[in-house]
Amino acid sequence: MRRFPDVALTLAVSLILVGVFVGSAGVVRAQGDGTPHWSSSAPVPEGADPGSPPDTYTASPAAETEIAQTYNAFLRISGAVLKPRESTVDWYGAGGGGCLYASAGSTFATFNTPIYLPQGSTVKFLRMYYNDTNADKNSHAWFTVYDLYGQIVLERGAASTGSSGNGYATTEEFTHTINYDSYSYVVNWRPNDLGSDMQVCGFRIYYHTAPGIVYLPLIMR
Numbered sequence: 001m002r003r004f005p006d007v008a009l010t011l012a013v014s015l016i017l018v019g020v021f022v023g024s025a026g027v028v029r030a031q032g033d034g035t036p037h038w039s040s041s042a043p044v045p046e047g048a049d050p051g052s053p054p055d056t057y058t059a060s061p062a063a064e065t066e067i068a069q070t071y072n073a074f075l076r077i078s079g080a081v082l083k084p085r086e087s088t089v090d091w092y093g094a095g096g097g098g099c100l101y102a103s104a105g106s107t108f109a110t111f112n113t114p115i116y117l118p119q120g121s122t123v124k125f126l127r128m129y130y131n132d133t134n135a136d137k138n139s140h141a142w143f144t145v146y147d148l149y150g151q152i153v154l155e156r157g158a159a160s161t162g163s164s165g166n167g168y169a170t171t172e173e174f175t176h177t178i179n180y181d182s183y184s185y186v187v188n189w190r191p192n193d194l195g196s197d198m199q200v201c202g203f204r205i206y207y208h209t210a211p212g213i214v215y216l217p218l219i220m221r
Contacts, residue, residue, distance in 0.1 A: 041142045041188035042152060044108040073209050075117060079129070079200040082111040082189055092196075099131060099201040102191045111200070115143075115185035117178045120210030126187070127170040127206070128158050131199040135163035139198050142188045143205065145176060153183060160198070178207075 038048035079099045084091065089105035102109060117123065126143040138159045145154040154176055158169035178185070187205075191198045 039140070039157065040152065040155060041110055041112075041140075041144050041157075041190065043110075073121070073207050075115070075205045075207070077113060077115075077187060077203040077205070079189075079202045082113045082187075082200065085110045085112060094196055094199045095131070095201060099199040101196050101199045102194050104194060107192050107194055108190065110188050110190045112144075112186045112188045115187055115205065117185065117205070117207055118209055119178055119180055121178045122208040122210075123176045123178065123205060124173055124208065125170055125206040126156060126158060127168055127204045128160070128189070128200065129166075129168045129202040129204070130160040131166050131201055132160035132197070133163050133165050134193050134195075134197040137193045137198065139189065139191045139193065139200060141169075141190075141200070141203065143171065143174075143176075144186045144188050146184045146186065147182065148184075166201075 038044045080093060080097055082100060084102075086106065086109045089109035090103045091100050091111070092103050093100050100111070102111075123143065126141065128139075128141040130139060132139065138161055140157055140159045142155045142157040144152060147153050154174075156171040156174045158171045160167065160169060187203050189200050191200070
């Protein structure tokens with residue numbers, strides 16, 4: 001009987017490499033000085049620098065009006081409800097209690113909160129509201145879709161910019177249909193900075209409701 005151990009081994013290694021490549025594609029980008037930039041909410045690998053997100057998008061005033069008129073269903077989330085994924089950071093509330101910032105520990109720590117939208121609704125934008133007075137660093141937020149084993153299926157991000165204080169940033173338009181049979185949904189936020197000069201104050205998620213659904217369910221099972 002002929003055996004094909006080399007073929008089987010090669011196939012297995014190839015599948016692993018493909019999985020790693022697909023899982024990592026699009027999250028490491030070279031910055032102007034060649035430093036790898038980590039643009040995902042996944043844990044930051046050693047040597048990468050997430051300190052100045054390059055993929056922020058802010059719509060023009062006309063586009064903002066169109067977004068509000070077209071996607072009149074939305075969910076608001078206070079920044080105060082976010083909690084850190086890691087135990088390597090301390091945080092404080094800010095503003096009137098609706099904002100927060102990382103006060104000590106790792107600037108790479110990620111804060112998050114679950115998202116509950118109607119089954120079958122279609123998500124189009126995530127908007128982050130922030131208070132950023134740091135001219136050198138930007139915070140980063142993501143609408144993140146996880147599969148049932150915690151792997152990222154989809155992410156769309158926006159970053160704070162400038163140093164003028166209160167502002168907001170909106171992701172580019174995307175389309176994802178809420179499906180709790182296969183996915184879980186989270187808003188992730190990474191401050192990339194310590195101190196009250198980098199605060200997250202809230203989020204708004206714009207979406208279309210599925211036909212026949214006009215409100216969020218009162219009971220989530």
